[in-house]
Amino acid sequence: MAGIEDNPVLRPGERQGGVGLRLAIYPGTFDPPTRGHLDILLRAGKLFDKLIVAVAENPLKSSFFSAKERLNLLKGLTEGMDNVDVEILKGLLANYAQRKGAIAIVRGLRAISDFEYEFQMALTNRRLNPQVETVFLMPSENYTFLSSTLVKNIAELGGELSAFVPPLVAESIKRKLRRK
Numbered sequence: 001m002a003g004i005e006d007n008p009v010l011r012p013g014e015r016q017g018g019v020g021l022r023l024a025i026y027p028g029t030f031d032p033p034t035r036g037h038l039d040i041l042l043r044a045g046k047l048f049d050k051l052i053v054a055v056a057e058n059p060l061k062s063s064f065f066s067a068k069e070r071l072n073l074l075k076g077l078t079e080g081m082d083n084v085d086v087e088i089l090k091g092l093l094a095n096y097a098q099r100k101g102a103i104a105i106v107r108g109l110r111a112i113s114d115f116e117y118e119f120q121m122a123l124t125n126r127r128l129n130p131q132v133e134t135v136f137l138m139p140s141e142n143y144t145f146l147s148s149t150l151v152k153n154i155a156e157l158g159g160e161l162s163a164f165v166p167p168l169v170a171e172s173i174k175r176k177l178r179r180k
Ligand code: ADP
Pocket: 027, 028, 029, 030, 031, 034, 035, 036, 037, 040, 106, 107, 108, 109, 110, 114, 138, 139, 143, 144, 145, 146, 147, 148
């Protein structure tokens, strides 16, 4: 296996990504996007020149909102954030990151329970694409308990969603449940 000295990414004095825009990708399922996701994407938007929120299509997993609906929700939530784009992610994240010329993958870490899975994914993605670092950001402690699954459970039981998701998302969830 290559040592530190053979790894071009770790050569001192070289800026990752050269002199171009520093682009990061924030991938996820976002089913639905929550205030926790928004917290992370706002933090990442400040760290990088450009951020692409990549909505995983994952046709094998059944989702509450379709990928197109999740894309549109995130577009609505990021309106006015000039350096943030939203796209659908098809296929392997490591390849997508390479195609886009990204220097980083951003993930949120809520609690120790996220760590093992995220650690495994980060090291796998590094093996697949050594040019891209995974960067972990911590949300405000108000959102460390929050997950999309929790939001769906509360919604299905008729609970108040405003503390967990922005109004645009709360409205869309209610509309969807009414049609079910
Ligand atoms: P995935 O299926 O890829 O885990 P999610 O939409 O569940 O997709 O999460 C996408 C990313 O956002 C993950 O890194 C996850 O840890 C992070 N995340 C989810 N909820 C929160 C939250 N409440 N606070 C901070 N990060 C979060």
